[in-house]
Amino acid sequence: MTSFEPIHFTSTDIHFYQHMGFACSELCGCEGKCTNSVLMIPNKRLFPIEMFRSNEKLGFGVRSSVLIPAGTPVTEFVGEIIGEQIDIENTNWNNIEYAYQVTYVKDDVLKQLVDQTNFSKNYKGLLKDLYANISYYLDPTVCGNYARMASHSCAANMDLVRIFQKSLSPAHIHLVMVAVTDIFPGTPITIDYGNDNATRLKNKFECGTQHILNFQDTTKNCPTWN
Numbered sequence: 126m127t128s129f130e131p132i133h134f135t136s137t138d139i140h141f142y143q144h145m146g147f148a149c150s151e152l153c154g155c156e157g158k159c160t161n162s163v164l165m166i167p168n169k170r171l172f173p174i175e176m177f178r179s180n181e182k183l184g185f186g187v188r189s190s191v192l193i194p195a196g197t198p199v200t201e202f203v204g205e206i207i208g209e210q211i212d213i214e215n216t217n218w219n220n221i222e223y224a225y226q227v228t229y230v231k232d233d234v235l236k237q238l239v240d241q242t243n244f245s246k247n248y249k250g251l252l253k254d255l256y257a258n259i260s261y262y263l264d265p266t267v268c269g270n271y272a273r274m275a276s277h278s279c280a281a282n283m284d285l286v287r288i289f290q291k292s293l294s295p296a297h298i299h300l301v302m303v304a305v306t307d308i309f310p311g312t313p314i315t316i317d318y319g320n321d322n323a324t325r326l327k328n329k330f331e332c333g334t335q336h337i338l339n340f341q342d343t344t345k346n347c348p349t350w351n
């Protein structure tokens with residue numbers, strides 16, 4: 126399951142579920158000085174980003190004035206880690222509008238990853254218990270960055286990838302936004318909010334794509350960007 130093979134970021138795969146990464150830290154042999162850390166590029170803020178107002182329905186979005194090449198890790202999605210057991214379709218937790226779910230109770234890949242580590246049996250048990258009953262979210266409401274302003278698209282130009290640093294607990298998750306297509310200057314930066322959110326917001330979503338999600342009538346709710 127783990128490998129050092131390069132990952133080809135394409136818009137046809139859902140990388141969030143398929144790939145997880147690890148970043149060096151002061152706990153590694155390189156003492157965090159390694160120049161190959163996956164968090165290095167997103168934290169360098171290589172791309173000028175501006176916020177713009179799309180329309181009344183979409184509100185504000187973000188875009189860059191320069192080309193962002195496919196495969197580039199562009200920024201971290203910054204937020205506070207929150208553990209919530211919520212019914213996403215009926216929640217009145219206001220922050221759900223901006224929070225991004227980073228763990229799923231049925232996330233077998235994550236559980237297998239914990240099993241593969243050389244952590245002690247007790248620590249592995251603790252990690253599995255943490256993930257077993259609660260879903261964790263990165264909530265940018267109080268402490269966040271521009272990533273929280275990205276709009277939803279059913280054919281998003283960025284995907285989010287979980288990168289663990291130092292350990293495998295929810296508190297060690299960094300969420301990195303990676304371009305999955307070349308994003309031309311001025312193009313709105315979009316992510317897929319996921320099926321649960323799409324269902325919750327299905328009567329107000331418009332993303333200008335003809336992609337069909339796992340619920341009926343989605344195409345009806347996806348007129349073009351304007």
Ligand SMILES: C[S@@+](CC[C@H](N)C(=O)[O-])C[C@H]1O[C@@H](n2cnc3c(N)ncnc32)[C@H](O)[C@@H]1O
Pocket residue numbers: 182183184185186222223273274275276277278326329330331332
């Ligand atoms: C994470 S916020 C994005 C920033 C937001 N546009 C703003 O101005 O604060 C998510 C909210 O933006 C709006 N939104 C984002 N993408 C949308 C889309 N494709 N269609 C309609 N509304 C969208 C919805 O109101 C959604 O609840």
